[in-house]
Amino acid sequence: MNDKLMLMIPGPTPVPEQVLLAMAKHPIGHRSGDFTKIMAEVTQNLKWLHQTQSDVLMLAASGTGAMEAGIINFLSPGDRVLVTSNGKFGERWVELCQAYGLNTETVTAEWGQAIDPEQVREKLAADTTKQLKAVIVTHSETSTGVLNDLEAINRHVKAHGQALIIVDVVTSLGAINIPFDEWELDVVASGSQKGFMIPPGLGFVAVSPKAWETYKTAKLPRYYLDLGKYRKDAAKNSTPFTPPVNLIFALQAALKMMQAEGLENIFARHQRLTAATRAAIKALGLPLFAPDDAASPAITAVAPQGVDAEQIRAVLKKRFDIVMAGGQDHLNGKIFRIGHLGFVGDRDILAAVASLEATLQELGYQGFTPGAGVAAASQVFVKA
Amino acid sequence: MNDKLMLMIPGPTPVPEQVLLAMAKHPIGHRSGDFTKIMAEVTQNLKWLHQTQSDVLMLAASGTGAMEAGIINFLSPGDRVLVTSNGKFGERWVELCQAYGLNTETVTAEWGQAIDPEQVREKLAADTTKQLKAVIVTHSETSTGVLNDLEAINRHVKAHGQALIIVDVVTSLGAINIPFDEWELDVVASGSQKGFMIPPGLGFVAVSPKAWETYKTAKLPRYYLDLGKYRKDAAKNSTPFTPPVNLIFALQAALKMMQAEGLENIFARHQRLTAATRAAIKALGLPLFAPDDAASPAITAVAPQGVDAEQIRAVLKKRFDIVMAGGQDHLNGKIFRIGHLGFVGDRDILAAVASLEATLQELGYQGFTPGAGVAAASQVFVKA
Numbered sequence: 001m002n003d004k005l006m007l008m009i010p011g012p013t014p015v016p017e018q019v020l021l022a023m024a025k026h027p028i029g030h031r032s033g034d035f036t037k038i039m040a041e042v043t044q045n046l047k048w049l050h051q052t053q054s055d056v057l058m059l060a061a062s063g064t065g066a067m068e069a070g071i072i073n074f075l076s077p078g079d080r081v082l083v084t085s086n087g088k089f090g091e092r093w094v095e096l097c098q099a100y101g102l103n104t105e106t107v108t109a110e111w112g113q114a115i116d117p118e119q120v121r122e123k124l125a126a127d128t129t130k131q132l133k134a135v136i137v138t139h140s141e142t143s144t145g146v147l148n149d150l151e152a153i154n155r156h157v158k159a160h161g162q163a164l165i166i167v168d169v170v171t172s173l174g175a176i177n178i179p180f181d182e183w184e185l186d187v188v189a190s191g192s193q194k195g196f197m198i199p200p201g202l203g204f205v206a207v208s209p210k211a212w213e214t215y216k217t218a219k220l221p222r223y224y225l226d227l228g229k230y231r232k233d234a235a236k237n238s239t240p241f242t243p244p245v246n247l248i249f250a251l252q253a254a255l256k257m258m259q260a261e262g263l264e265n266i267f268a269r270h271q272r273l274t275a276a277t278r279a280a281i282k283a284l285g286l287p288l289f290a291p292d293d294a295a296s297p298a299i300t301a302v303a304p305q306g307v308d309a310e311q312i313r314a315v316l317k318k319r320f321d322i323v324m325a326g327g328q329d330h331l332n333g334k335i336f337r338i339g340h341l342g343f344v345g346d347r348d349i350l351a352a353v354a355s356l357e358a359t360l361q362e363l364g365y366q367g368f369t370p371g372a373g374v375a376a377a378s379q380v381f382v383k384a
Numbered sequence: 385m386n387d388k389l390m391l392m393i394p395g396p397t398p399v400p401e402q403v404l405l406a407m408a409k410h411p412i413g414h415r416s417g418d419f420t421k422i423m424a425e426v427t428q429n430l431k432w433l434h435q436t437q438s439d440v441l442m443l444a445a446s447g448t449g450a451m452e453a454g455i456i457n458f459l460s461p462g463d464r465v466l467v468t469s470n471g472k473f474g475e476r477w478v479e480l481c482q483a484y485g486l487n488t489e490t491v492t493a494e495w496g497q498a499i500d501p502e503q504v505r506e507k508l509a510a511d512t513t514k515q516l517k518a519v520i521v522t523h524s525e526t527s528t529g530v531l532n533d534l535e536a537i538n539r540h541v542k543a544h545g546q547a548l549i550i551v552d553v554v555t556s557l558g559a560i561n562i563p564f565d566e567w568e569l570d571v572v573a574s575g576s577q578k579g580f581m582i583p584p585g586l587g588f589v590a591v592s593p594k595a596w597e598t599y600k601t602a603k604l605p606r607y608y609l610d611l612g613k614y615r616k617d618a619a620k621n622s623t624p625f626t627p628p629v630n631l632i633f634a635l636q637a638a639l640k641m642m643q644a645e646g647l648e649n650i651f652a653r654h655q656r657l658t659a660a661t662r663a664a665i666k667a668l669g670l671p672l673f674a675p676d677d678a679a680s681p682a683i684t685a686v687a688p689q690g691v692d693a694e695q696i697r698a699v700l701k702k703r704f705d706i707v708m709a710g711g712q713d714h715l716n717g718k719i720f721r722i723g724h725l726g727f728v729g730d731r732d733i734l735a736a737v738a739s740l741e742a743t744l745q746e747l748g749y750q751g752f753t754p755g756a757g758v759a760a761a762s763q764v765f766v767k768a
Binding site: 005007009011012014015020021023024025026027028029030031032060061062063064065068095096099100101191193199200201202220221222223224225226241242243244245246247323325326 | 389391393395396398399404405407408409410411412413414415416444445446447448449452479480483484485575577583584585586604605606607608609610625626627628629630631707709710
């Protein structure tokens with residue numbers, strides 16, 4: 001049906017009507033007093049969301065642009081960095097570091113498995129001369145639905161004492177607790193079309209005082225992504241370059257909604273959606289791609305057997321107007337991914353699971369009792 | 385009055401209602417077939433607007449981000465570049481080149497004056513060993529309302545034969561004729577909140593085959609702004625990183641409107657608006673900051689005497705809900721700037737001039753006959 005699309009991909013995520021309407025307001029001048037007031041409010045609320053007193057800066061860029069800013073502002077050519085890589089985004093940060101001539105080491109895991117924090121600890125412990133300048137971690141690996149153990153990895157980085165921890169929180173921020181100040185994280189980067197519940201086009205970078213110290217001597221070239229410029233102007237509730245005014249209207253509305261719901265409730269909702277989705281998939285006899293103890297709160301990847309992942313996606317789209325994501329790179333055709341990030345409620349999961357059941361029946365898949373998925377998801381919701 | 389704001393700044397420019405409503409549509413997946421179709425249409429229409437068969441690439445970035453991409457993809461550390469600088473944006477490109485370690489020479493003119501193409505010719509003629517890799521030009525200098533003579537400068541660059549010409553067309557594209565292929569331009573960069581008639585957040589870069597040749601050996605580091613990645617994915621009507629989907633909905637609607645109006649009519653309209661604005665300002669006895677033969681088609685800067693520029697702006701805003709721009713840097717308080725770029729019609733100029741007249745009367749300015757500005761602008765419209 002026209003205009004009936006339901007997005008269950010890891011981004012863009014669903015956008016509330018009041019956010020769409022805020023975005024459709026006519027733009028105002030970005031150097032005006034009215035816009036300055038919006039910037040002040042939005043900046044305060046971004047700090048609330050990031051659980052920090054440090055700077056949270058906004059860029060007109062995708063999450064990758066934000067992550068690039070989070071890396072290149074704090075390093076110099078030839079610096080040694082350690083990157084965890086267990087999926088497409090981990091690989092992207094390795095590529096990015098190499099493109100900038102960083103001396104890049106990795107700790108890897110199979111796609112679908114979590115990084116072993118112990119391997120990170122060993123690498124850091126071996127660096128007795130403190131040459132490692134940064135550890136770069138993908139928190140929720142969007143390509144596989146795996147959540148890496150950021151708290152444990154960060155503990156090892158803190159034990160090292162020198163290296164910065166730079167984290168891709170693109171699909172974890174606003175879905176699971178990431179207390180920036182309490183954990184003493186240094187840099188976290190994210191994008192608007194995820195937990196923020198607004199369309200793509202805005203990137204966010206939170207920066208610790210320790211990272212700003214490093215910025216002073218970091219020599220990788222940058223201009224548009226120079227966070228020092230953004231920090232300087234943020235002090236006046238302004239931006240160095242024209243900001244995406246209408247996306248910031250949208251952000252203002254979305255952050256108000258998030259504050260009304262409250263962080264604890266937002267995290268509990270994502271935990272509940274994840275648990276219900278996983279319970280349903282198990283009840284349908286379909287293999288989950290990520291283990292239970294490393295389940296992303298944003299996305300659940302399924303590796304169906306006896307039924308084709310791409311056929312499932314095609315029928316869901318055609319018959320039920322639900323878009324789920326496919327697998328990326330070598331996982332193309334092997335998995336499908338169910339997004340449950342941002343503006344997603346319990347009803348959405350029930351609708352998705354019910355539609356998935358109907359789809360499996362249409363495709364002649366035999367491995368489940370019709371109704372079992374919905375029953376399992378409902379059980380989670382009833383107990384929650 | 386609430387919701388009554390009329391933007392006459394050089395950006396964001398006014399956005400048509402149908403563009404705002406297109407933008408307020410719920411996002412769709414950027415890897416979907418539906419989005420691929422939109423990308424194909426938009427890309428074709430961008431080529432039409434740029435008058436080129438070459439690539440026109442879109443980035444989630446401001447105009448500065450687009451211009452940075454247009455520079456760093458085609459140069460290597462230490463390369464010699466010549467930058468024309470006669471305002472804030474010319475100075476910005478000098479800073480940017482220096483930030484990337486380019487060997488940066490300049491041809492300058494006073495703010496408010498045009499670059500002398502002869503000085504560019506001399507610099508290029510002196511480079512007999514063809515060391516200059518690029519000439520970087522700001523076409524319409526937004527900070528002063530000066531239009532530099534791109535056609536003449538480009539002729540000298542073509543005579544040099546080696547250097548690329550890289551042009552900031554942020555406030556000239558969609559306002560004045562810039563035939564990319566016919567003039568054999570190499571790189572032009574722009575931003576969405578200008579002649580495109582959509583809100584800020586999208587940057588555009590057109591790239592010639594000659595520039596792509598240079599790309600192959602250019603060594604400045606880049607990842608998010610790596611245009612090769614965008615080109616590769618554009619061939620599949622896709623993007624390497626999540627695009628600002630809703631701004632592209634807006635772009636789709638705006639480009640359709642531009643095609644319906646036609647390039648010749650768009651250019652004629654901007655010429656008419658510029659002529660009417662300048663005729664009115666002269667009739668009001670206020671000094672124009674840029675000379676007639678170097679008048680930007682996007683913005684007219686006025687350097688009032690006997691009446692305060694910031695007071696004029698304040699009254700226009702408070703009494704008539706019209707926002708004009710102030711002066712930047714050392715011109716702050718010395719000039720005000722009237723934007724007439726993008727979705728602006730003859731009526732808007734008449735409203736602005738009439739409001740300016742009322743403002744001047746309120747401020748006790750004596751140097752004009754009330755009604756003279758509107759009469760002069762009307763004369764231009766009647767004759768056009």
